[in-house]
Amino acid sequence: MKILYPFILLTLLASNCFAQSYSPMYTPSSSHNLSFQCIDIYDRPIPGAHFTVTPGVYHQTNAHLHDSSSHPFSSASPGSGYADSNGVFSFTLVDTLIGQAEFISITCSNQAGQVTGQFNYAVGYNDVYYNDHPDIWIKIGGDDTGGGTGHGTTAYNRYMTSSAAYGLYNATYTYFGTHPGVSQLCTNDMTLPFGGKFDISDTWASPHISHDRGTAGDVAGPGSSQCPASNQVVISDFIAACVANGANATHSIPEGNHAHCNWADPSTYPH
Amino acid sequence: MRTATGPTQAPTLTSSIAFAGGAFLALSAALYGAQEPSAAKFSPPPVWRPDAASSLPRQYVFATATGDALIIRVPAESDYVKHGGLPLIRYDLHNKVIPEIATRVARRGDRFDYSYTISNAKQAGDPIRMWWLIIPAGTEQIQVSPPDQWGGAPTVPAIMRQVELPDQPLGRSIMWLQDDPQKVVLPGRSKADFNITSSCKPGFTSAFFGSGTLVNFDQNLPPEVFEQLRFYDDPTWGKASRLSLGPTFCGDVSVESAAANLISGIRRLIQLNRLQSSSSFVADALAALRSGKRSIDHPPTGPGEVEVLTALQLTLGFTMGRTP
Numbered sequence: 180m181k182i183l184y185p186f187i188l189l190t191l192l193a194s195n196c197f198a199q200s201y202s203p204m205y206t207p208s209s210s211h212n213l214s215f216q217c218i219d220i221y222d223r224p225i226p227g228a229h230f231t232v233t234p235g236v237y238h239q240t241n242a243h244l245h246d247s248s249s250h251p252f253s254s255a256s257p258g259s260g261y262a263d264s265n266g267v268f269s270f271t272l273v274d275t276l277i278g279q280a281e282f283i284s285i286t287c288s289n290q291a292g293q294v295t296g297q298f299n300y301a302v303g304y305n306d307v308y309y310n311d312h313p314d315i316w317i318k319i320g321g322d323d324t325g326g327g328t329g330h331g332t333t334a335y336n337r338y339m340t341s342s343a344a345y346g347l348y349n350a351t352y353t354y355f356g357t358h359p360g361v362s363q364l365c366t367n368d369m370t371l372p373f374g375g376k377f378d379i380s381d382t383w384a385s386p387h388i389s390h391d392r393g394t395a396g397d398v399a400g401p402g403s404s405q406c407p408a409s410n411q412v413v414i415s416d417f418i419a420a421c422v423a424n425g426a427n428a429t430h431s432i433p434e435g436n437h438a439h440c441n442w443a444d445p446s447t448y449p450h
Numbered sequence: 451m452r453t454a455t456g457p458t459q460a461p462t463l464t465s466s467i468a469f470a471g472g473a474f475l476a477l478s479a480a481l482y483g484a485q486e487p488s489a490a491k492f493s494p495p496p497v498w499r500p501d502a503a504s505s506l507p508r509q510y511v512f513a514t515a516t517g518d519a520l521i522i523r524v525p526a527e528s529d530y531v532k533h534g535g536l537p538l539i540r541y542d543l544h545n546k547v548i549p550e551i552a553t554r555v556a557r558r559g560d561r562f563d564y565s566y567t568i569s570n571a572k573q574a575g576d577p578i579r580m581w582w583l584i585i586p587a588g589t590e591q592i593q594v595s596p597p598d599q600w601g602g603a604p605t606v607p608a609i610m611r612q613v614e615l616p617d618q619p620l621g622r623s624i625m626w627l628q629d630d631p632q633k634v635v636l637p638g639r640s641k642a643d644f645n646i647t648s649s650c651k652p653g654f655t656s657a658f659f660g661s662g663t664l665v666n667f668d669q670n671l672p673p674e675v676f677e678q679l680r681f682y683d684d685p686t687w688g689k690a691s692r693l694s695l696g697p698t699f700c701g702d703v704s705v706e707s708a709a710a711n712l713i714s715g716i717r718r719l720i721q722l723n724r725l726q727s728s729s730s731f732v733a734d735a736l737a738a739l740r741s742g743k744r745s746i747d748h749p750p751t752g753p754g755e756v757e758v759l760t761a762l763q764l765t766l767g768f769t770m771g772r773t774p
Contacts, residue, residue, distance in 0.1 A: 349606040356594065356603020357627050389669070413629055415664050419580060422685050423605040423625050429682045432666050444683075446673050 199237050199280040200299035205253075207276045207302055207375045207391070208449035213255075214269040215298070217262055217287035224266030228287045231259040232270055237280040241303060242336075242371045245329030245381040251275045253302060255283060262287065276391070276449055277383060278303035278375020303373025307338040307393035310369060315351055319405035320367035320397070326405050328379040330371060339369045343394040343442035346425045350440065353420040354412060364417075365399035365406035367437060376450070388450035389430065394443035402436035414438045489616035492681035495520065511678040518546055518575075520665070520682075528672040535670070543688050544663035546575030548637075552753075553695045555652045555760055562764065564646040564697060568659070572638030579634045579662035582689075583646075583696050584610045584621040584655045590648065590700040594624055597643040599633055602626040611684060613691040614656040615714045621655070627662060646697060651765040653698025653708060654715025658689040693718050695761055708765050709739045716758060724754040731755045735762060745769045 205211060217228040236252035253274045262268045272283070279302055286295045311318060320326040321333030330336060339347065347366070355361055370393040371377055377390040389395045399406035400414040414433045421440035422428045430441040498512035498521040499505065512521040522539040524531050531537050548571035556563045570578045585592060587608030596602035605622050612618040626644055628634050635641050667679070681687055693715060699708055716736060719725040725732050730748035735758060738746055744767055750759045762768035 346607075353603045353605050353625060357601030357625060358629075359601060415662055416627055416629065418664060419627065419662065420605070420625065423582065423610075423623055425607045425609055427683050428685060428687075429667055429676060429679050430669065432669065433664065444676065445669075446676060 198299055199240060199301075201280065201301040201303075201305075201373065204301045204303055204305045204373065205272070205274045206304065206449075207274055207278060210271055210273045212269060213272050213283075213298075214267050215285055215287075215296075217266045217268070217294075224262075224264075225287070225289055226262060226264045226266055228262040228266055228268070228289050229259070230262060230268035231286045232268075233258065233284040233286075234272070235282050235284060237282065240280040241278045241301075241373045241375065242330045243277070243279060243378075244331050247381070247383070249383060251277055251383050252279070252281050274302045276376045277378075278371055278373040301373060303375050304340075304393060305373070307340055307370055307372070307374050308344060309372075310337050310339040310344040310347070310396075311366075312348065312351075315348075315355075315363055316366045317363055317406065317410055319365045319399060319403070324405045326367070329381040330377070330379075335372060336377075337366065337369045338372050338374065338393055339396065340393045340442075342425075343369075343396070346421065346442045347396045347398075347440065349424040350417065350420040350426070353424060354417050357416065357420065358413070361410070361412075364410050364412050365403065367397035367399055367403075367405075369393065369396045385450070389439070389441050389445045391450040392443060392445075392448040394448070395430075395439060395441035397434070397437045397439050399437050400433075412438060490611065490613075490681075490684065492684065494681060495678070509678070510675045518543055520679075522671065522675055525672060525674060528674075530670055530672050535668070539668070541665045541667065543665060544576050544661040545688050545690060547578050547659050547661060547690050548574040549578060549581070549657075549659040549690050549692055551657050551692050551694050553757065555695055555764060557764055558647075561647055561649050562652060562697065564648070564652070564695070565642075566644040566646075566657075566694070567640055567642040568635060568644065569640035570635045570637050570659075574637035576661035576663075577631075577634040577636045578659050579629075580625065580627040580660050582610065582623040582625050582658045583694065584612060584623050584657070585648075585697055586621050586650065586700055587619070588700060590650055590697075592624065592650070592697060593647040595643075595645040595647070596626055597641060597645075599630060600626055600628045600641070600644070602644065609685060610656075610658075611686045612656045613658070613686050614693040614718055615654055615711070617714050618654075618711060623658075648697035648700075650697030650700040651703055651708070652695045652761045653711040653765060654718070654761070655694055655696040655698055656686075657692045657694045657696075658686055659692070660689045693722065693724075695757060699765055703765065705742075705766065709742075712758075712761060712765070713739050715761075719754055719758070725758070729755065731759075735759075738762075738768070745771060747771070 217225045232255045234253050234255050255270050283298045318333035320336045323332040370390050374393045400411050417438040418431050421431050426440045426442050495511045495513045497515050510523050520541045550569045552567045554565045594602040604624050608620045608622050610621050610623045720727050731750045734746040734748050750756045
């Protein structure tokens with residue numbers, strides 16, 4: 180007996196067991212109809228086979244280096260049922276807000292026995308990119324700079340969509356041009372490697388909602404202990420540079436000791 | 451690790467088409483509409499009135515009658531209000547600047563020197579700390595030289611709306627700013643020597659002025675409020691705009707584009723009473739631009755007309771005197 184993902188000739192049991200996979204990658208808070216087929220050793224469908232589907236999560240993925248008993252992951256509905264006349268069972272996967280590697284454990288059974296397979300996937304965005312320019316940006320906001328939030332070093336908090344990355348880059352040069360003598364500034368949180376909830380309080384929830392998509396970046400201003408004083412920006416000036424380089428004016432704001440620039444309205448993405 | 455890919459370049463809107471005498475007018479009309487005008491996409495918010503809750507029950511964002519503040523009436527049934535947020539919020543725009551801008555343009559070899567003096571009327575309520583001048587989309591190198599202790603630099607994306615010339619295309623900007631409160635342009639003061647050197651020929655453009663004080667919207671406001679704040683995402687909104695000359699035509703000058711820009715600017719100057727439609731010079735200039743003629747019979751009178759003649763001469767090679 181085998182389980183097949185019906186549109187791909189793949190025997191899940193043999194090839195995909197207990198291995199993280201970032202493909203497919205499902206958008207946070209989206210839902211998907213998934214179908215699996217149960218077949219016998221002669222590759223014949225098993226009508227009426229009983230299925231159970233149990234979602235799960237790989238821990239410490241997408242830079243979530245913290246954990247708790249409330250760690251959320253995607254849900255499947257219905258969680259069990261019977262295959263149709265082609266041996267196919269369908270259910271809806273509702274994805275969490277957390278960007279991470281997940282899996283679904285699938286069991287099909289009949290009176291002759293049972294077999295279990297695993298479908299690996301991830302939740303997140305595959306259009307965010309590592310965004311650093313060491314010649315003009317000093318990385319802050321990670322364990323290595325005293326700004327750790329349970330998400331590793333500064334290598335993990337700096338992913339952005341391409342358009343937002345260029346916006347921040349261009350805003351940086353506009354700022355340099357309007358502040359002669361400044362040639363480096365400190366960039367803090369953007370988003371995690373595959374986006375999704377950037378839970379700086381390690382609670383799998385907000386605040387920091389505007390960093391869930393890779394469209395926002397923080398730049399240190401006065402009062403930032405991680406950034407040398409000579410590299411701290413005048414917050415209102417940097418926000419003005421962001422807005423003149425395409426950032427969303429309503430959602431680019433001063434946030435305490437840093438300029439927060441967002442190239443999108445947070446209502447346009449799940450958070 | 452992956453690296454970001456490049457942004458989409460703004461399209462080049464101008465095409466170089468040889469001046470074609472009598473055929474010019476029709477050609478101009480056809481291409482004029484292809485310039486992707488930068489007119490406003492959003493209407494300004496309605497003026498605040500105390501009976502707004504009953505008279506405009508689904509309107510949450512208003513402006514004061516004087517235009518210097520936004521009033522947010524937060525939906526009473528929203529979580530924001532239920533959790534103790536204020537039901538009525540005023541955000542001052544700090545936009546009580548009354549700017550004027552004077553431009554000098556001169557050719558130097560194959561480049562043009564632009565020099566600006568800005569002033570803030572003594573009746574203004576806010577200082578000028580930042581200002582922007584729209585320049586064309588693209589990657590043309592423009593040398594920016596701010597006056598002492600001001601900063602100035604170009605921006606990249608063509609997102610700035612030609613508020614003074616809504617039929618003209620979006621542009622990027624040169625942004626100027628001052629961080630020292632003692633050196634901002636206070637009411638009744640002026641500042642000279644904002645200089646630009648560029649190979650781009652002069653045309654009419656828009657300049658914007660502000661105090662540089664940000665509006666910090668509470669990000670916890672309900673979505674229906676932000677839905678009505680979309681006009682604020684126009685980077686030109688809420689800033690005082692003025693018509694100016696600036697580097698406008700880069701590379702090969704499209705005659706029809708240049709003429710359309712200059713006609714639009716002259717019309718705006720007439721609207722602003724800075725030019726008189728009854729002026730012989732103005733009538734000459736408009737007629738020449740529409741017909742493709744490159745000479746003007748009547749001399750300019752007054753600084754506004756001199757400014758127009760400068761642009762006509764430098765951009766389209768206009769001459770003074772009757773054409774034989």
